[in-house]
Amino acid sequence: MLPRRFNLHRPDRIEDAVALLAEHGDDASPYAGGTELLIAMKARVLSYAHIVDLKGIAALRGVSARSDGGLIIGALTTHHELANHSLVLERLPAYALLSANVANIRVRAAGTLGGNLCFAEPHADPPAMLCALNAELVLAGPGGERRMLLAEFILGELSTARATGEVLVRIEVPGLPAGTRAGYRAFGHLERPAVGVAAVALPLGKGFDWRLRVGSICGRPTALAGLEKAMRGLPEADALAVLAEGAEQAAAAVEADDDIRGSAEYKRHLVGVLARRAARAALGMEALAA
Ligand SMILES: Cc1cc2nc3c(=O)[nH]c(=O)nc-3n(C[C@H](O)[C@H](O)[C@H](O)COP(=O)(O)OP(=O)(O)OC[C@H]3O[C@@H](n4cnc5c(N)ncnc54)[C@H](O)[C@@H]3O)c2cc1C
Incomplete structure (x- = not known):
């Protein structure tokens, strides 16, 4: 049609x-x-x-460096550009790899990060990782520009805080402390992930301050807050042991629906498996790429 x-x-x-x-x-x-x-x-x-x-607007394109070590990503930047950009590869290699695994080459070559976030189709890879990285969005509207956290922008399935008349201008990822690690694992048997989990570990004491975000499973990325708290500051091996023991229970509390991608029970099982694997990838115990 x-x-x-x-x-x-x-x-x-x-x-x-x-x-x-x-x-x-x-x-x-x-x-x-x-x-x-x-x-x-x-x-x-x-x-x-x-x-x-929007494609003729040069100001919406490109990736540049923030002075704090973070990244500024124009809304029109495609997944393919993100997967191959030298700054992304250098500063956020886990995000470059995530981008390289979005969809297929045709979608990656045309599809933009801004379009992914503004459409808010839940079965998407970027939101969980970008929420774990505390990414912020800059939107331009009739009253000027405003800034908000991505975690507050996505309201639910196909629903965002974008007001009529607003254009998403750029996505900003704040700089991370030296020694921060990140990993991502997703799984699905159809196009688009059934479940994805991002793990970001910021150095803290003898261990890390963990951010574990589940994507795709429901309308907006969800934090595994109980696990994050339990793993906080523990040495790597202890944190992974806490994760292995608590992942199934934490996953049981995550909102999930039965749909063509699997039953809620199956998806919650995936959360447990993928959280462990994303954390191990962040710590270099598994390859960054699945
Ligand atoms: C076959 C297929 C497989 C896919 N698999 C995956 C996958 O595995 N993982 C994944 O993460 N995603 C996947 N996707 C989704 C893909 O990432 C998105 O389709 C793509 O990023 C959307 O970007 P776009 O530029 O084409 O958006 P468009 O289609 O142009 O726009 C999408 C929406 O966003 C709005 N919009 C776009 N840009 C802006 C802006 N700057 N400001 C305000 N509003 C804006 C539009 O109005 C529209 O509502 C898949 C898509 C397809 C078709």
């Missing part, structure tokens, strides 16, 4: 995109790589009278 007819706008400045989106309100949608939007429009699940193509 073809999408319903629409007017295509091609602004080359963020202000012009914002003005168009504000003018046409719910009749308009931003468009980046189109890998989600076009499918939904062709199926006529979504339809808009005005499409605002």
Whole structure:
């Protein structure tokens, strides 16, 4: 099926995109790589009278360094660019690998990180890891720019805090203390992950301050808060022992649904397995790439 007819706008400045989106309100949608939007429009699940193509806006592109050692990622940066960018490979190798395993080469080449986050399809890889890294978003709207945590931006399945008229400009990942480690593991038998777990370990005393975030299993990334607390500051071997012992119980408390990707029980089992493997990958006990 073809999408319903629409007017295509091609602004080359963020202000012009914002003005168009504000003018046409719910009749308009931003468009980046189109890998989600076009499918939904062709199926006529979504339809808009005005499409605002962001691809001509140079200010939404590129990856650069934050002075604190973190990264600034333009919303139009594709997964393929992130997987291969020298700064990402140097500062966040686990995130580069995550990007290299998103979808297939066609989707990675066209699909942007901004589109992934703004669509908020739960079966996605970036949100869990970016939430564990405390990533922030910068959005431009009719009233100017605002900044918010990604963890507060994703409200649930296909639902975000993006207001009508707003464009996601960039994603910022704060710098991490020297010695911070990160790992990610996901599993699914269909396109897109059934469950993914990100583990970020920040040096603390003789061990680490752990951030364990589960993605894909429900509408928004979830912290395994009890486990994080129990593992805090313990030497590596002790932290892994706590994780091995507590993972199944922690997973049992995670919200999950039965769907085509598996039963809630199966997905919770995956949480336990993937949390252990993501933590081991972060500590260098397993290869970063699965
Ligand atoms: C076959 C297939 C397999 C996939 N597998 C995976 C997978 O394994 N892991 C995974 O993480 N993801 C997966 N995805 C999802 C993929 O990552 C996204 O489709 C892609 O990142 C979306 O980016 P896009 O630029 O194409 O967005 P678009 O389709 O252009 O837009 C998506 C939504 O975001 C909005 N939007 C886009 N950019 C902005 C912006 N800058 N500001 C405001 N709103 C914006 C649009 O209005 C639209 O609502 C898969 C997708 C497909 C089709």
